[in-house]
Amino acid sequence: MLLSNVHIWNYRLLLDTNIHLDEALTLIVGKNNAGKTSFLSILQRVLSGRKDLDFADYPIQCRSTLYEVLWKVVKGKISIGKAKDLIPKTTIQFDIDYSNEAEDEYLGALSPFIIDLDINNNIARILVEYQSILSDTIISEITDKISLLKVTNPTAKSKKSSEIIAISNYLSTNFNKIFEISVKAINPTNPSVFQIREVSHLRDVFIFKRISAERGLDELDNHDKKPIGQVMERIFQDGVIPFEDNINKKIEKLKAYVEQESIKAQDEINKLLEEIITKMIRFGYPTAEDLQLKATTQILLKDNIIKDTDLAYSISGENETLPSSHNGLGYKNLIKIVFLLQEFAQEIKKNSLSAIPLLFLEEPEAHMHPQLQTVFVKYISEVLEGFTGNKIQILISTHSSYIANSVPFTQVRYFKRLKECVICKNLTDFYNTCQNDEEKQNNLQFLHKYMTISRCDLYFCDKAILVEGAAERLLIPDMINKCDQAGLFNTKSPTLASQYCSIIEVGGAYAHRFFDFIDFLGIPTLILTDIDFVTSKGKKCLKDKAKRTSNATIMKWCHDKLNIPLSTTVKIEDVYKLISNDKLTNGFRHIEFQKEENGYHARSLEEAIMNVNRELYGISHSDSNFSFDSEKQKKTNFSLQLLTDDDFLEYQTPSYIVDGLIWLNNQEKIVYPVTITVKEKRKQNLTIKTIKD
Structure with missing residues (x-):
């Protein structure tokens, strides 16, 4: 049996977050403050049987409702019983799949939670709620608080506002009086039917082990405890x-x-x-x-x-x-982890027939070099099974792109912060979608290989820039700073220069393979690529002789935005339509390529830079027939000259790059808001019917 799904309502920013778990290893990725630690926190709280709930863990989005309900009770507008139904609950739901167990196999501690009579159902559902336990005593204490606390609040528009503040002050120190834990066995085939269970029953279902991120290893010789x-x-x-x-x-x-x-x-x-x-x-x-x-x-x-x-x-x-x-500290951390794994393994052996082994490793990459990180996550399941002989579900949270890129898409869960909450994106969904389309399947295979052999940190960035090669990768950070210093980002704060922007070198022929992945993750992404003029026979040329582009990314963009069939050749006039018809943005993605400047239309980054910096390269303003000779000068040397040569440090940035960077700067890091609907609120306060044990 295994834990197949966890659904969380109203815990910190996890307002309505569903996490599907892999049967072996689930990798949890995402930026800082995306909810990874919150997920671990509520798992540990509930599975350890903690009966109270901390005020700091109760969502801000729910507090105003709580205050309003309590105020109405104090004023006699609603009853305590009615209030209990209206107060949002912190809830976590566990779905346990026992389909792989034989009919006569011992289900141990799970048995009390199997209450349905459907022989075709192999899911046991456990609902844990921190539900309100209001009483006359609590309401009396709140009433006394309101009457005794003289709130000085010049911004308060009414007496009610001051009374709400008094209620808030009371709850900040007495929150543990308001909620208590409740464990229920739910019938998955009829969720309105449940049976009450003890907290001890829940603890018996799981063997839960948390190995926290190692932050305290110290190399000082006089440290009290090695x-x-x-x-x-x-x-x-x-x-x-x-x-x-x-x-x-x-x-x-x-x-x-x-x-x-x-x-x-x-x-x-x-x-x-x-x-x-x-x-x-x-x-x-x-x-x-x-x-x-x-x-x-x-x-x-x-x-x-x-x-x-x-x-x-x-x-x-x-x-x-x-x-x-x-x-190094990495080996000390590894020794500590291995010891704790051994200890966990012995606990599993003692309870192997009655519980689900669940291991949560928090940021195991601490102090480990990249190769060690990759090897560690690759063999962790195998090592644990060698210790115990049992299947163990492992959850790993990480900020390491090396670990993230070494795990198949089907095992990755991407925690994404929205304006009001956190959602969990199951990359299995992305994987399954790609299986139904040959082109998407090819893109998926490319992405997996690319992310395995190259450091790609799309999971951890605020925004992304896809570039063709090393030249752009070297220059873009400096160009971002130039735009910032010139005041071009003054509409947003903090500007792009202060945001975590991942610059990913993908080549002009491969950027389009990232489109579906970017859309799935919802990351604002700028694609900078070359227009690559070619003749009808595919030979490199200047604009006046160009019939089409050889750039696969631009061609894909034209097919998508201009509705050009894939069987139809994209003409150079179609490429120009993208600019004239404002077709450079598609959802989270924006593409930019060379535009005409100074009466000249460059075909590559290097030519575009030379064009807007003619004095630096000794090019006359009337010259419209120059090009960058890659055989005489390497592209990386061209870029390094701009970054290190005193005569070139004040170079100007081509307009297409400036336009793209301004677009990216103006995008929200937290892309879109999510509001809780009335239907969702009702779902959080399940109305369910009790049956006799």
């Missing part, structure tokens, strides 16, 4: 059996030895201390009438082992060692 000491501390805890039997035997032998030696050392030291104290009596204290002094000490070798044990590094065949501070 990282490996944290492992030793766990080893010396009573009842902890974290490893395989052969290792545990060694651990028990170590514990016994440490205890025996501690007793021996303690007895010997106490004798010596007593002799020292006895010799001190001659100084006049204590006398026979006083309480007598006796020296004792507690020797706990395990404390020294925990505090001072560290890893040392040695060369094979040599007796000399170096301290762990002479090696």
Whole structure:
């Protein structure tokens, strides 16, 4: 059995967020503050059985409704019973798939949550709600707060506003009185039917382990507790059996030895201390009438082992060692993770027939170099199964493009921040859509290969720029700064120069393969490409002899925006129509290519730069027959000259790039708002019918 789906309502920005989980590994990606940690937080809260809810975790979008409802109760406008139905609940729903289990197989802790009689249904649904528990006592306390708190609020338009503020102040310190946890087994075939269950029943369903992001590894030589000491501390805890039997035997032998030696050392030291104290009596204290002094000490070798044990590094065949501070933190982090995995594996073995193993790894890439990150995520499932022999569902949150790009699309969940909430995009949906179309399927295969061999961080950026080659990749950051310094981005703050913009080198022949992926992720993206004039026979030429473009991205754009059939050749006149008919934007995407400037229409980036910087390149203003000779000068050298040569630092940026950067600057990072409809609010407050156990 496995956890197939998690649906969350009203927890921080997770107002209505559905997360479909892979049967093996689910990778959770997204920008900072996109809800990844919130997802982990509510999982840990609920699966650990915490009965309270923190005020800080209750969505701001729900608070105004809560305040309004409580105010109406205080004023006698509605009853407490009515209020309980109106207050938005924080809710999480688990769907557990047991279709792979045999009919006579033991379902263990899941059994209390299977309440339907449909033999064709193989889903068990658990609903956990933090529901309101208003009482006369709470309403009385709120009433007293309103009457006693003299709110000074010059912006308040009415007495009601001040009273609402008083309610808010009361809740900020008494929120745990308002909600309590409720666990229900829901009939998936008839959601209005449920049975109440204990919190302990829910805890028994999962073996949940969280390995948090490692932020505390310290290389200081005088650090109080070395990282490996944290492992030793766990080893010396009573009842902890974290490893395989052969290792545990060694651990028990170590514990016994440490205890025996501690007793021996303690007895010997106490004798010596007593002799020292006895010799001190001659100084006049204590006398026979006083309480007598006796020296004792507690020797706990395990404390020294925990505090001072560290890893040392040695060369094979040599007796000399170096301290762990002479090696990287990545391996320390890896050792800690492996130890915790071993401990988790033993817990799974003890409960393998009765619970679902669920492991959440938070940003395991800390201190790991890129290759180690890739290998780690590639083999984590295999290693865990080797420890336990069981299938384990693993959830990994990450900010690492190396980890993200090494995982198939079907295992990636993209958390996206909107203006009012967070949504989770299941890349399995994107994958499945591409399977129905040959062109999209080819694009999908290209994307997977590209993202595997190249560092592509589309999952983590605010905005993206797709460029043809290294020349653009080198120059675009500098061109963004030039536009910013010239005040061209003054309509937005912060400007594009301060936003996280991913510049991705894709080549002119491949940018269009990203179109569907960009649309799915919803990332504002600028495509900068070359117009690439060619003759009817496909030979490179200037504008006056051009019949079409050889640029595959521009041709694809023309087919889409001008409704030109794929079987029809795109003419150069069609390309010009994109500009004249304002067809350069398509949803989240905007394309720019060379335009006519100074009476000349360049066909490439280099020619466009030369055209608007004629003085720097010794080109007369009347010359309309020059070109960039890639055989005499490499494109990267051309770009580096502009960035490093003092004579070229004040170069001008071609207008098509300026126009594109201004468009991208003006796009919202959080693209569109989402409002909760009345229907959705009703869905959050399920009206369901109880049946007898």
